[in-house]
Amino acid sequence: MAPVANPSAATAPTPLSPAELSYLHSSLSLRPPIRPDSRKPAQFRPLTAELDILPSTHGSSRIVWPDGGECIVGIKAEVEKATPNKDIRSRVEVSVEVAGARDDDPLAVFLASSVGDTLGQKLAGRLEIGERWHWKLYIDILLLTPPVSHPATLLSLAVHLGLRCTNLPRLVSAADEDPLFDDDWDAALPLYPSNAAEVGDVPAVTLLVAAVGENIFFDPTREEMAVADCVLAVSVDWDGKIVGLRTLESGTVSEGGVKRKVIKKVVEQCVPVGKEVFKSLEGIIKAGF
Amino acid sequence: MSISITRPSTPPSLAPLLRTSINNQQNQQQQEEDADGDIPMVSSAGDVSIVTPGEVVTSNPQWMRGHGTYLVEDREAGGMNIVATVAGTVQKVNKLLSVRPLKARYQPEIGDLVVGRIVEVQSKRWKVDINSAQNSALLLSSINLPGGILRKRTSTDELQIRTFFSEGDLLVAEVQSLFQDGSASLHTRSLKYGKLRNGYLIRVSSRGIQRARSQVVSLATANGGGEVEVVLGVNGYVWIAKKANTAPTEGVSITRLEEEASEAIYSSKNDFILPATRREIARIGNCIRAMVRCNLRVDEDMLNAVYEVAVEAADQGEENVDASLEGEEGRRVVEIALARKMGL
Amino acid sequence: MAMADRRRINGPTGATVPPVFLEQTLALTAPRRAPDELRKIFLKTSLTPPATGSAFLELSAPSTLKLTASVYGPRPLPPSAGFSPHARLSAELKFAPFSTAGNRRGYVRDALERDLSTQLQVALARSVKTATYPKSGIDVFVTVLDCEGSIDDYNTLGIMQALAGAITCASAAIADAGIECVDLVSAGIAAAVGEQGSLVMDPSPLDGYDVKAAALVGYMAGRDEITLLWTKGELNIEGGDFESVVDKAVEVATQIRTVLNEAVKERVLAVGGVNS
Numbered sequence: 001m002a003p004v005a006n007p008s009a010a011t012a013p014t015p016l017s018p019a020e021l022s023y024l025h026s027s028l029s030l031r032p033p034i035r036p037d038s039r040k041p042a043q044f045r046p047l048t049a050e051l052d053i054l055p056s057t058h059g060s061s062r063i064v065w066p067d068g069g070e071c072i073v074g075i076k077a078e079v080e081k082a083t084p085n086k087d088i089r090s091r092v093e094v095s096v097e098v099a100g101a102r103d104d105d106p107l108a109v110f111l112a113s114s115v116g117d118t119l120g121q122k123l124a125g126r127l128e129i130g131e132r133w134h135w136k137l138y139i140d141i142l143l144l145t146p147p148v149s150h151p152a153t154l155l156s157l158a159v160h161l162g163l164r165c166t167n168l169p170r171l172v173s174a175a176d177e178d179p180l181f182d183d184d185w186d187a188a189l190p191l192y193p194s195n196a197a198e199v200g201d202v203p204a205v206t207l208l209v210a211a212v213g214e215n216i217f218f219d220p221t222r223e224e225m226a227v228a229d230c231v232l233a234v235s236v237d238w239d240g241k242i243v244g245l246r247t248l249e250s251g252t253v254s255e256g257g258v259k260r261k262v263i264k265k266v267v268e269q270c271v272p273v274g275k276e277v278f279k280s281l282e283g284i285i286k287a288g289f
Numbered sequence: 290m291s292i293s294i295t296r297p298s299t300p301p302s303l304a305p306l307l308r309t310s311i312n313n314q315q316n317q318q319q320q321e322e323d324a325d326g327d328i329p330m331v332s333s334a335g336d337v338s339i340v341t342p343g344e345v346v347t348s349n350p351q352w353m354r355g356h357g358t359y360l361v362e363d364r365e366a367g368g369m370n371i372v373a374t375v376a377g378t379v380q381k382v383n384k385l386l387s388v389r390p391l392k393a394r395y396q397p398e399i400g401d402l403v404v405g406r407i408v409e410v411q412s413k414r415w416k417v418d419i420n421s422a423q424n425s426a427l428l429l430s431s432i433n434l435p436g437g438i439l440r441k442r443t444s445t446d447e448l449q450i451r452t453f454f455s456e457g458d459l460l461v462a463e464v465q466s467l468f469q470d471g472s473a474s475l476h477t478r479s480l481k482y483g484k485l486r487n488g489y490l491i492r493v494s495s496r497g498i499q500r501a502r503s504q505v506v507s508l509a510t511a512n513g514g515g516e517v518e519v520v521l522g523v524n525g526y527v528w529i530a531k532k533a534n535t536a537p538t539e540g541v542s543i544t545r546l547e548e549e550a551s552e553a554i555y556s557s558k559n560d561f562i563l564p565a566t567r568r569e570i571a572r573i574g575n576c577i578r579a580m581v582r583c584n585l586r587v588d589e590d591m592l593n594a595v596y597e598v599a600v601e602a603a604d605q606g607e608e609n610v611d612a613s614l615e616g617e618e619g620r621r622v623v624e625i626a627l628a629r630k631m632g633l
Numbered sequence: 634m635a636m637a638d639r640r641r642i643n644g645p646t647g648a649t650v651p652p653v654f655l656e657q658t659l660a661l662t663a664p665r666r667a668p669d670e671l672r673k674i675f676l677k678t679s680l681t682p683p684a685t686g687s688a689f690l691e692l693s694a695p696s697t698l699k700l701t702a703s704v705y706g707p708r709p710l711p712p713s714a715g716f717s718p719h720a721r722l723s724a725e726l727k728f729a730p731f732s733t734a735g736n737r738r739g740y741v742r743d744a745l746e747r748d749l750s751t752q753l754q755v756a757l758a759r760s761v762k763t764a765t766y767p768k769s770g771i772d773v774f775v776t777v778l779d780c781e782g783s784i785d786d787y788n789t790l791g792i793m794q795a796l797a798g799a800i801t802c803a804s805a806a807i808a809d810a811g812i813e814c815v816d817l818v819s820a821g822i823a824a825a826v827g828e829q830g831s832l833v834m835d836p837s838p839l840d841g842y843d844v845k846a847a848a849l850v851g852y853m854a855g856r857d858e859i860t861l862l863w864t865k866g867e868l869n870i871e872g873g874d875f876e877s878v879v880d881k882a883v884e885v886a887t888q889i890r891t892v893l894n895e896a897v898k899e900r901v902l903a904v905g906g907v908n909s
Contacts, residue, residue: 015457017458017459017485018457018458018557018558019459019485019487019558020490022558022559023486023562026559027567027571034567034568034571036489037575037578038571038575039612040612042291043291043292044291046294046295046615046616047292048294048296063294066616087785109748109751112744113748120866218291230859241868241869242864242867242868242869242870243866244865245864246752246863247752247860249754250759252719252763252764255762255763255815256815256816256860257851257852257858258858258859259858259859260857260880263879267870273291273292277291280292280293281294284294410716456716456718
């Protein structure tokens with residue numbers, strides 16, 4: 001895709017003809033709905049993922065969609081002196097680069113802040129080194145191909161996998177000394193221990209959900225988003241708690257907002273679907289080690 | 290299962306099956322070449338004549354160079370070499386030698402049936418995206434105006450140009466002529482062409498669509514879906530829609546038909562479409578995508594075969610089958626269809 | 634000062650005392666509101682004459698939130714934007730350099746402003762009948778003159794309050810501009826605070842609550858529909874935490890809506906009085 005003059009055009013839905021919009025909208029409003037690719041409402045497109053692909057990082061992952069959407073995450077850690085009264089969330093820095101888009105592209109900004117919100121305090125709490133020092137974690141996300149559909153889910157799964165395979169050097173000094181680390185890479189300790197999933201303390205994931213009428217669709221394509229009444233990015237954690245929710249731009253087929261009961265239905269469905277996603281992620285992580 | 294995340298594997302490929310069919314063709318070619326007394330054009334890489342840019346295809350002066358090649362003087366042997374400019378397969382038509390690129394944007398040719406989307410409306414013409422390097426043009430004088438084929442274009446038509454086609458609208462057209470820069474000029478001056486509605490567009494690589502006698506395929510679908518029409522645009526845009534009820538019947542005079550159809554011809558409103566039809570339209574779309582993913586060309590026969598297998602698979606598998614035909618399931622369906630068709 | 638001896642280092646001419654900021658004490662001494670008590674809102678429209686529509690919003694003391702919204706349009710889209718069958722609504726939210734407590738804020742437009750601008754646009758876009766205005770653009774500009782506390786990513790309530798004020802104020806400005814809309818949008822915030830996660834309506838960062846989770850809604854009371862929902866922090870679904878905090882935020886938005894209605898009506902009455 002050629003770079004576009006209008007930054008938002010990269011994220012704006014392709015202009016669809018009135019006939020297409022009406023066909024999509026009515027297909028998705030049916031009960032049961034018919035998605036243009038016959039997927040079930042809660043079915044995701046198949047993904048392929050790889051862990052630990054970049055040797056120069058502390059943790060990395062790559063995840064690919066069948067339509068060509070591809071995302072690479074590299075995580076690097078640095079030691080930083082603790083500053084009192086500074087919010088601990090500043091220990092995690094997220095940057096997103098979307099291929100073919102400018103740095104200040106609204107999509108990149110949205111993705112970075114949504115990943116930051118999702119990880120929140122819990123991850124920051126893991127980065128302590130004694131009293132006066134802590135790790136500073138840089139999560140750099142590269143969206144290699146201009147996304148055909150909204151990449152929020154893709155990105156959050158890639159970040160999850162990247163963090164799960166992140167290893168930090170082992171501390172050999174005492175807690176109150178200046179930190180000194182074991183330079184044996186094999187002795188490095190995982191940021192998330194291998195039993196993290198059993199304890200239930202793993203990074204949350206963001207699910208993209210579109211609502212058309214009272215029907216709810218997970219992992220919507222761009223066409224489906226273009227006719228949706230509302231699109232929500234819902235971040236759920238292992239325990240089925242909502243850790244963040246945002247509203248995305250949706251189509252212009254209809255006016256008006258969305259009823260409360262639809263939103264309620266969306267978040268309720270996010271819990272079981274989130275469980276499935278975590279199960280799937282666990283599978284790939286287990287296979288990776 | 291709502292989500293599947295797998296480790297990367299080799300992309301789905303029908304190599305073993307395709308190899309047999311290619312070998313058959315290859316043997317035929319080989320024999321022809323031997324009869325011609327020509328050097329065998331088989332690259333060292335394998336048994337398929339694939340060349341890379343800069344590779345000498347032949348030095349035999351009997352060949353004329355076509356697309357994807359250029360001529361270089363051979364200093365040592367004297368004479369001229371035909372050298373490839375793209376990576377692709379060598380093709381021979383009579384004495385014309387060309388290299389068809391493995392992957393390239395669609396290049397319009399006169400007579401192609403294409404599906405396009407209006408991207409810009411100008412005063413007397415439209416700019417149409419047809420998935421090629423340049424947007425093509427559709428002149429106001431190249432469309433059927435409502436009210437009969439013989440009507441003259443007026444300034445009123447120019448003023449209400451958006452009532453015919455507006456930005457985003459989809460249409461099926463034929464490439465009428467080519468401009469100097471390779472961009473196409475389209476026309477819709479036939480009842481077969483015009484605005485598209487009652488369906489859904491999918492995009493595949495233009496290489497995935499076979500140029501055939503007829504690009505418009507009519508499928509009698511299963512599960513009460515009725516007739517579905519598939520417009521296989523040579524440019525890789527495929528329109529799948531419910532077949533119009535008012536199919537033109539033989540024997541009606543062409544001018545009368547013209548008048549009757551003109552009312553609906555520029556409508557953007559969909560007819561009533563049964564859920565069953567919508568389901569089958571989605572299935573056909575998945576079949577086409579799966580075929581292209583497996584590097585298979587889509588034509589009427591193949592599409593029918595794959596669709597049949599997909600319907601059977603869905604009937605047998607009930608809940609467990611992945612109806613979207615992404616990944617393994619799509620490959621399996623296409624393989625069965627291919628095997629069945631080749632009588633294996 | 635001009636008379637000062639330049640060859641020596643002079644002390645200050647007047648005795649100065651290091652500045653003492655009252656921010657914290659102010660918050661502590663202010664009578665704490667009841668958890669279900671909203672702050673009073675001052676909302677007035679048509680205060681920026683050149684704009685098609687405008688509004689100003691201010692919260693009662695001790696809150697310091699002040700912001701203005703102006704709406705330009707519908708006006709023709711630039712030719713480069715291409716054809717659009719419906720109006721394109723763009724929204725921009727900016728913090729004035731002097732808007733934050735403590736340090737001055739530069740003019741650089743950062744990620745936060747972009748993020749809030751996008752959310753503001755999402756909240757408003759579906760309330761406007763954009764199909765009525767083909768080929769046109771409607772531009773909404775909101776300037777935050779003074780906000781509550783610092784503006785950084787970690788002051789969740791401060792940011793949410795600024796956005797909520799912006800939505801309500803911008804909706805008033807859109808109505809003031811006479812642009813057709815299906816309903817007005819008012820925004821409300823509710824938060825779950827403390828260990829028990831008790832609910833607070835319209836919480837301010839100056840209240841000093843220990844916020845566990847917060848929710849902001851953009852709400853069209855006339856249609857009972859939500860245009861924007863933004864939550865931060867952990868919320869249980871099975872226990873109904875999520876639902877109750879969203880419902881509380883909707884309740885806040887519904888109450889704010891009455892102020893919004895009054896402000897819009899006030900202007901119509903004033904102009905109507907002149908004409909008849």
